Amino acid sequence: xxxxxxxxxxxxxxxxxxxxxxxxxxxxxxxxxxxxxxxxxxxxxxxxxxxxxxxxxxxxxxxxxxxxxxxxxxxxxxxxxxxxxxxxxxxxxxxxxxxxxxxxxxxxxxxxxxxxxxxxxxxxxxxxxxxxxxxxxxxxxxxxxxxxxxxxxxxxxxxxxxxxxxxxxxxxxxxxxxxxxxxxxxxxxxxxxxxxxxxxxxxxxxxxxxxxxxxxxxxxxxxxxxxxxxxxxxxxxxxxxxxxxxxxxxxxxxxxxxxxxxxxxxxxxxxxxxxxxxxxxxxxxxxxxxxxxxxxxxxxxxxxxxxxxxxxxxxxxxxxxxxxxxxxxxxxxxxxxxxxxxxxxxxxxxxxxxxxxxxxxxxxxxxxxxxxxxxxxxxxxxxxxxxxxxxxxxxxxxxxxxxxxxxxxxxxxxxxxxxxxxxxxxxxxxxxxxxxxxxxxxxxxxxxxxxxxxxxxx
Amino acid sequence: xxxxxxxxxxxxxxxxxxxxxxxxxxxxxxxxxxxxxxxxxxxxxxxxxxxxxxxxxxxxxxxxxxxxxxxxxxxxxxxxxxxxxxxxxxxxxxxxxxxxxxxxxxxxxxxxxxxxxxxxxxxxxxxxxxxxxxxxxxxxxxxxxxxxxxxxxxxxxxxxxxxxxxxxxxxxxxxxxxxxxxxxxx
Numbered sequence: 304x305x306x307x308x309x310x311x312x313x314x315x316x317x318x319x320x321x322x323x324x325x326x327x328x329x330x331x332x333x334x335x336x337x338x339x340x341x342x343x344x345x346x347x348x349x350x351x352x353x354x355x356x357x358x359x360x361x362x363x364x365x366x367x368x369x370x371x372x373x374x375x376x377x378x379x380x381x382x383x384x385x386x387x388x389x390x391x392x393x394x395x396x397x398x399x400x401x402x403x404x405x406x407x408x409x410x411x412x413x414x415x416x417x418x419x420x421x422x423x424x425x426x427x428x429x430x431x432x433x434x435x436x437x438x439x440x441x442x443x444x445x446x447x448x449x450x451x452x453x454x455x456x457x458x459x460x461x462x463x464x465x466x467x468x469x470x471x472x473x474x475x476x477x478x479x480x481x482x483x484x485x486x487x488x489x490x491x492x493x494x495x496x497x498x499x500x501x502x503x504x505x506x507x508x509x510x511x512x513x514x515x516x517x518x519x520x521x522x523x524x525x526x527x528x529x530x531x532x533x534x535x536x537x538x539x540x541x542x543x544x545x546x547x548x549x550x551x552x553x554x555x556x557x558x559x560x561x562x563x564x565x566x567x568x569x570x571x572x573x574x575x576x577x578x579x580x581x582x583x584x585x586x587x588x589x590x591x592x593x594x595x596x597x598x599x600x601x602x603x604x605x606x607x608x609x610x611x612x613x614x615x616x617x618x619x620x621x622x623x624x625x626x627x628x629x630x631x632x633x634x635x636x637x638x639x640x641x642x643x644x645x646x647x648x649x650x651x652x653x654x655x656x657x658x659x660x661x662x663x664x665x666x667x668x669x670x671x672x673x674x675x676x677x678x679x680x681x682x683x684x685x686x687x688x689x690x691x692x693x694x695x696x697x698x699x700x701x702x703x704x705x706x707x708x709x710x711x712x713x714x715x716x717x718x719x720x721x722x723x724x725x726x727x728x729x730x731x732x733x734x735x736x737x738x739x740x741x742x743x744x745x746x747x748x749x750x751x752x753x754x755x756x757x758x759x760x761x
Numbered sequence: 762x763x764x765x766x767x768x769x770x771x772x773x774x775x776x777x778x779x780x781x782x783x784x785x786x787x788x789x790x791x792x793x794x795x796x797x798x799x800x801x802x803x804x805x806x807x808x809x810x811x812x813x814x815x816x817x818x819x820x821x822x823x824x825x826x827x828x829x830x831x832x833x834x835x836x837x838x839x840x841x842x843x844x845x846x847x848x849x850x851x852x853x854x855x856x857x858x859x860x861x862x863x864x865x866x867x868x869x870x871x872x873x874x875x876x877x878x879x880x881x882x883x884x885x886x887x888x889x890x891x892x893x894x895x896x897x898x899x900x901x902x903x904x905x906x907x908x909x910x911x912x913x914x915x916x917x918x919x920x921x922x923x924x925x926x927x928x929x930x931x932x933x934x935x936x937x938x939x940x941x942x943x944x945x946x947x
Contacts, residue, residue, distance in 0.1 A: 307924040307925045311868050314864065314868075315869060316888060319786055322779075323779030327775070333774070336770075336804065339804040339808065340807045
């Protein structure tokens, strides 16, 4: 269009562009930009959603949340508090001076890191169920600060593994407790060597532009830049998923048995490429995760305004939009089971199935304000609800479930709903009831905090 | 092993940051908020997908993200708060609000008086030359809503600026009814 108004608009744009010709972000702004992009890419959908209300109501008899849905059961009116099974996380994991497994240990100090011990062959040989391999990343904009890799023992001892090359971001995909781990980097799939810290490309036949979207039980889901999905099985070469490309703007999560994936609210059979839409008609839905290998959990509302430029899943923008918790059969064999949430109910932002059949749920109680970040994490069994993390530092207001390994749940505790700030990671073993805390590091500007993590299961 | 997104982001910021801020100023009306929304759009774009072949492609995508994000009223509240914090934290030379007498200041002021969706529709249709269908996709609106917002926005701009806009076949009066707007399932 070349009409007068369009010409004025273009002239204005050009004039403003000319005035901004020399505009550049200053160093602090640039550092914040790179930090925020890194965090988004690394954490992907880690940071889901949450709320302003802080009160947590523990309720019982909530079978509707899990597999045996009873949509008409509504326990909110008569909540029955339950005990918290999770032991209180211990204080910051300061290595003991009286180690039992290793006779001599050497403390390792790095700027911004919590105290760690040197890693040696004795420690590596003692790795077993409950050990966690994790990155530590800068909590504040320090582009030049390389990430570090640590090992955490079940009793909270941290062992310094290596420093990653500058600007290399690593996401752990699988680790069996040995001296190597499968990782995703910005340049593709690789193997990380705990002994040497080296990253060795291990594409397994993946296209060069493939980027990981999920890993579960040894299987991995990757997408190329044009949206072509690939699966990397626990063993053997990668294979393309039939059925064409995906346009993924939401969670692309593997089912617990890694036979399906859900992207947006469409379930894809990874063997045949067959797709099944699982969202109830007429509702806006966000996928929360898999309630079991055959059931997808969703949060649905009446249609609300949406920001297509925002790629983070939303939890609840409009409390009046009648949020519903929905369990949908992945194969479409039966209609979705819908339960409307009421004031005080937990509005879930993330649901993860544990090996035991229990669910790890993150969310926030429904109140009158929009919900931006999750505050509460719960372990929901067939008839009980327990908080996954009990006491925590008062500045860590936000909490979400980031991953599940067998019956171990990773709970990320954040000081900031969005943006940077202190972070700690609680590794909760729901069978033994023990919690291991990967603490934040020291200082403020140089503080390092836990990032990607994987726990060895039994 | 340098992240693949980083060179493109670096090039975009180096070559087109000023253009992005200029574009965002048209959308937001203030430079302080423009800087903030550019940051958000860059993070959303490169944090989520960001595989672009050229700087121009990346700029086009970020420009659309800037416009679409501007219509999110709920997040705007948080953005305004962060914009204030950012403004307070900046060095004095870091921000220069547009002079009121510069070319186009009246256009920016007139745009600022439009409703967010009117402004977004006008900019996407008449500055970016997007079709009604493309604009609807970017803003998650129905095509009817895009036509209505565009027509209303143009009428107000023409009245205030004394400009003219020849009638377009796709700019017609559409009466909205509740629930007309559509969107994908998330």
